[in-house]
Amino acid sequence: MPLVIPRLFLSMLAVMAVQEVPRNLPAIASEMTSPDPETEVHIVYTGGTRGASFARVDFSELAPAFRDIENPDIKPGDITSDNVFRSGSWFIYTDQGPLTLEDFSDFFQQGPLQTTGPEPISILSTDYAHVIEMKTPTNQSNWALDWLGESLAKLGGYEDARRLNGWHYRLSNGAGTQLYMIDLRSSEGPEFPRGTPHPDLKRPDQWEMIPSAALKVQSLTAPAETRQLLVVGRPLGDGLRRLALQKQLREQHPKQTLNLDLGNALEMGVSESVRERRAFSLKQIADLHLDALIPGEAELSLPRADFERLAESTPILAMNLVPLNRWRNRPAGLLLKRINGIQVAVIGIVDDRHFALSGLGGSQDLWHIEDPTETTRKAIRDLAALPDEQKPAYVVLATNVSDERLQTLRHLNGITVVLADLFGTPGEILAETASVSGTSRARSRASLMLARSSPARVGRLSARYTILPEASPRLNRLENEARLVTDELFCDPSARDTLNRIKARHQKIGRELLLPDIRELHLSRPGPQADSPPRDVHFIDGALWQQFLTHVLWKTTHSEAVFLRPISPATRAIGAIKRSTIEGWLEVGDRLVDLTVSGKTLKQLAALEQPQLSWAGFDPKTGAVLGTGVNDDEIYRVTTTDTTTHLPSVQAVLSGAMMRDRWQGEAATAMRPSASGKTVPLREHLVNCLLALKGNHHGTFSKAYVESLRPWFQPSVWDTPARWSLRLEDGELSSQSLQSGTDPAFSQVRNTRVTAPSSQTLGGRGRLAILFESPYWALENQLRSVYRRQTLVRDGQNVSQETDDEVSVRSEIRLKRLGIPFPGAPLIPFGSYAYTTEFVPDTFDSLTKPRRSELSAITGLMTAPGGIFREWRFGTALRNDLANPGLLEPGLYLSGGFERNLAPVSQAKIRTGLEIYQYLPTEFDTPDRLGLLGTLTSGLSIPLWERFTLNVSADWFVFSGKVPATQQFRSSLEFRAGLGYSLAWKPLHGVWF
Numbered sequence: 001m002p003l004v005i006p007r008l009f010l011s012m013l014a015v016m017a018v019q020e021v022p023r024n025l026p027a028i029a030s031e032m033t034s035p036d037p038e039t040e041v042h043i044v045y046t047g048g049t050r051g052a053s054f055a056r057v058d059f060s061e062l063a064p065a066f067r068d069i070e071n072p073d074i075k076p077g078d079i080t081s082d083n084v085f086r087s088g089s090w091f092i093y094t095d096q097g098p099l100t101l102e103d104f105s106d107f108f109q110q111g112p113l114q115t116t117g118p119e120p121i122s123i124l125s126t127d128y129a130h131v132i133e134m135k136t137p138t139n140q141s142n143w144a145l146d147w148l149g150e151s152l153a154k155l156g157g158y159e160d161a162r163r164l165n166g167w168h169y170r171l172s173n174g175a176g177t178q179l180y181m182i183d184l185r186s187s188e189g190p191e192f193p194r195g196t197p198h199p200d201l202k203r204p205d206q207w208e209m210i211p212s213a214a215l216k217v218q219s220l221t222a223p224a225e226t227r228q229l230l231v232v233g234r235p236l237g238d239g240l241r242r243l244a245l246q247k248q249l250r251e252q253h254p255k256q257t258l259n260l261d262l263g264n265a266l267e268m269g270v271s272e273s274v275r276e277r278r279a280f281s282l283k284q285i286a287d288l289h290l291d292a293l294i295p296g297e298a299e300l301s302l303p304r305a306d307f308e309r310l311a312e313s314t315p316i317l318a319m320n321l322v323p324l325n326r327w328r329n330r331p332a333g334l335l336l337k338r339i340n341g342i343q344v345a346v347i348g349i350v351d352d353r354h355f356a357l358s359g360l361g362g363s364q365d366l367w368h369i370e371d372p373t374e375t376t377r378k379a380i381r382d383l384a385a386l387p388d389e390q391k392p393a394y395v396v397l398a399t400n401v402s403d404e405r406l407q408t409l410r411h412l413n414g415i416t417v418v419l420a421d422l423f424g425t426p427g428e429i430l431a432e433t434a435s436v437s438g439t440s441r442a443r444s445r446a447s448l449m450l451a452r453s454s455p456a457r458v459g460r461l462s463a464r465y466t467i468l469p470e471a472s473p474r475l476n477r478l479e480n481e482a483r484l485v486t487d488e489l490f491c492d493p494s495a496r497d498t499l500n501r502i503k504a505r506h507q508k509i510g511r512e513l514l515l516p517d518i519r520e521l522h523l524s525r526p527g528p529q530a531d532s533p534p535r536d537v538h539f540i541d542g543a544l545w546q547q548f549l550t551h552v553l554w555k556t557t558h559s560e561a562v563f564l565r566p567i568s569p570a571t572r573a574i575g576a577i578k579r580s581t582i583e584g585w586l587e588v589g590d591r592l593v594d595l596t597v598s599g600k601t602l603k604q605l606a607a608l609e610q611p612q613l614s615w616a617g618f619d620p621k622t623g624a625v626l627g628t629g630v631n632d633d634e635i636y637r638v639t640t641t642d643t644t645t646h647l648p649s650v651q652a653v654l655s656g657a658m659m660r661d662r663w664q665g666e667a668a669t670a671m672r673p674s675a676s677g678k679t680v681p682l683r684e685h686l687v688n689c690l691l692a693l694k695g696n697h698h699g700t701f702s703k704a705y706v707e708s709l710r711p712w713f714q715p716s717v718w719d720t721p722a723r724w725s726l727r728l729e730d731g732e733l734s735s736q737s738l739q740s741g742t743d744p745a746f747s748q749v750r751n752t753r754v755t756a757p758s759s760q761t762l763g764g765r766g767r768l769a770i771l772f773e774s775p776y777w778a779l780e781n782q783l784r785s786v787y788r789r790q791t792l793v794r795d796g797q798n799v800s801q802e803t804d805d806e807v808s809v810r811s812e813i814r815l816k817r818l819g820i821p822f823p824g825a826p827l828i829p830f831g832s833y834a835y836t837t838e839f840v841p842d843t844f845d846s847l848t849k850p851r852r853s854e855l856s857a858i859t860g861l862m863t864a865p866g867g868i869f870r871e872w873r874f875g876t877a878l879r880n881d882l883a884n885p886g887l888l889e890p891g892l893y894l895s896g897g898f899e900r901n902l903a904p905v906s907q908a909k910i911r912t913g914l915e916i917y918q919y920l921p922t923e924f925d926t927p928d929r930l931g932l933l934g935t936l937t938s939g940l941s942i943p944l945w946e947r948f949t950l951n952v953s954a955d956w957f958v959f960s961g962k963v964p965a966t967q968q969f970r971s972s973l974e975f976r977a978g979l980g981y982s983l984a985w986k987p988l989h990g991v992w993f
Helices: 007-016 060-067 101-107 143-155 239-252 272-288 304-313 352-357 372-384 405-410 493-510 542-557 579-584 599-606 648-660 682-696 703-713
Strands: 038-046 074-087 090-093 114-125 129-133 162-172 178-183 208-219 225-233 257-261 321-323 334-339 342-349 367-369 394-399 417-421 430-434 449-453 457-466 474-484 513-515 561-564 592-598 614-616 635-641 669-671 723-740 760-773 778-794 797-814 828-838 853-863 869-881 888-901 909-919 930-945 948-961 969-986
Touching: 038 239, 038 342, 038 394, 038 417, 038 449, 060 129, 060 143, 074 225, 101 493, 114 143, 114 178, 129 143, 143 208, 143 225, 208 493, 239 257, 239 272, 239 457, 239 493, 257 334, 257 342, 272 304, 272 493, 342 372, 372 394, 372 405, 394 405, 394 457, 405 417, 417 457, 449 457, 449 474, 493 579, 513 579, 513 682, 542 561, 542 614, 542 635, 542 682, 542 703, 579 682, 592 599, 599 635, 599 648, 682 703, 760 797, 869 909, 930 969
Parallel strands: 038 257, 342 394, 394 417, 417 449, 561 635
Antiparallel strands: 038 457, 074 090, 074 208, 090 178, 114 129, 114 162, 129 225, 162 178, 208 225, 321 367, 334 342, 430 474, 457 474, 561 614, 592 635, 592 669, 723 760, 723 969, 760 778, 778 797, 797 828, 828 853, 853 869, 869 888, 888 909, 909 930, 930 948, 948 969
């Protein structure tokens, strides 16, 4: 609701030129100037500029001429990137390798300087680059540039390509070092004007460091010739020139102009280089004195110190932005300012969808972003509720919403102009004029204009109003122009010198090689061609890069599994790969996240079709983690990135799991901290891993280093790390048991000692296991204990006795490396032995029950097909009754398990297990020896809280003797209801479950 203010107080406010707004519209302070009968209001705007240090240099438009070459007599060579120093129309370069800022500065410190020349050169110039054919004798044609010009003409779209003439000088210092200087000043006439050396040669701080490229072109016709082409970039959207243009446009009408930025005005990243360039940009933006900045991803992901510094120097405008950090204040949502009698309102709106995908909006430690459309509607209603003296005549919506909702926002009634952020292709000066005739009679007035910003342009929106006596201002004309930021604009030399030094340090780091030429690995293509003969890979494509990332992350985070969204390299790299290239391939906002999820959730994530996630440690085809079948109830530690978790399909699985599987502790999600306690971006983690790997090999790409990369580019199931875990399995407290179908002749047989039809039971069972898993084999040691005591009524009296009091120790080894291929899952050889013993049991009916003591062994094959079947085993068995030494009994063995949820949305599980022994007859058999032992277990497990479950089950024990007198089948049916508990500790992966 709007704030109600008395009219007398409003008139006092009008005299004092103070603007009051509703309390639910935090606003930036305003000012008033004297009104004129007719006045203009200007808004200077830009967006997506990526910092004052950013400049776009695009050589790619020339690439088609070299890639789609049709001339069979010309062969282009490799392109090598380099630096050129520029001052006006003058360029200095070297052909002796990279020209660094340090070398450039030192050159002028060693005098005296000598100049040789000039020699004439030919230049092909475009709006994006200058192409110079070097050291061309005057008596020879410029055939390399002639060919390039013809190729560009055939490709079309290069109307700006033009031929120029220039001068070439050779510079020498007192140490004998040489540099080359080019003067691009030329004339169109047949005579070359004789140039003069640059007057500021001894002031290297006046020079600008810009990228260039050297290219050799060879003629295959006789006589063979090779010409060197120097491609000098022409910066577009240069940060310092853009800031200078913004100041210039504002200073033309200083009291009538608002200066806005639509976000992403800073560099993104966490490296030292990025932080240094961002500090430079923060200072430049503070000197610009913006009226408001609508924050983008770059601003919302800032560290605390940088964000506070930005907020102190520049008003941040974002009505739908709510901070979730206590140290952040909510930004103002509205800018109200009276300019020459015109009340102007600027509404700031940020894009919630893009920020959510970037891991910023909606996370638990940064920001909450409200719906842009509803927030804008509310702002318009609140503005309409203001007193007449404060209602704005000029309403501007400034937003970086970039999807289909932009059209919805544009057609909201009550907005004059929409300023929207657009990373577009720069063009020449754009001008647009909107007609305003008849707009006052429209019932629903959409905005009159949609103005788009871009990194390479600075726009100016001009509105002319007539102030009518005792009436609202009338809009007469609305004009928009966008000026291209080119290399011909003014730039501050002192700021440029500081930026040169920052970029030089960044180049030194960025030129560091992190990956060798992967062609040395002789990799085969991933995917369906993986079984084909190995062949060279000349570049890292998207599939190979994705595989590399996931396996580096898996090998270095000690997680059981890793999954990532599709991350493709932006370019193709041939040969050794530089650090700057790798950093450019990864998004800065991709921070590492640790999850603890159940096996069931892992399977649900693996089943997603869009997007197709890449995995390491977990095989979606076999459903195995580290080569072991996935247990739906078991908890696994998984590493991914925040942007992956915010994908709609992934978030649907994780959020649903957090609600349904809370008892498993699955909701635990945490940003992975670094040694300093800060969250770790994926880019920083990968670079640090590669730097550490180079350090292990003394910084050289030796043969051993190349081989150390093979597991990351060619992962194998046998590359999984060894692990061990401690598990409490089948911990259960049983309260009641019903038993029937027994025979007195088998009163000495396990599970059949009580012959009464029903009884009361109190007892429990538990199994403790220590497991060791390696890529080649696995060892499992189990300690199982069961104790039950039953009470029954016999001849009118309560009789109590033990029914189970055994302890079993079992060890099993699985030879995973010797697995036999089989559809669905391999058949793995295993061998196990077990020793089972009892304490002294109670007597019953004056009949002494012998103490059970047995040693048994099983060898065979096992498989984990996945799905509802957990595991199947078959093989041979051997049993020795230690109570009767020397009586070995051979036999056959079969077991299996089935598990599924009771319903698709239920966490209750039905479990069924089968275990059968068939021991063969021997000459030492006695009546109480069993030949067939079969146990069919079926039960229902219902999760209660945390790791506790309610278990209701039934065991049907079927058996028969081995001598003719007892070969008939008998069975025992036992019902149990109990409280179960399970716990495991995986030290390598830090998981309790």
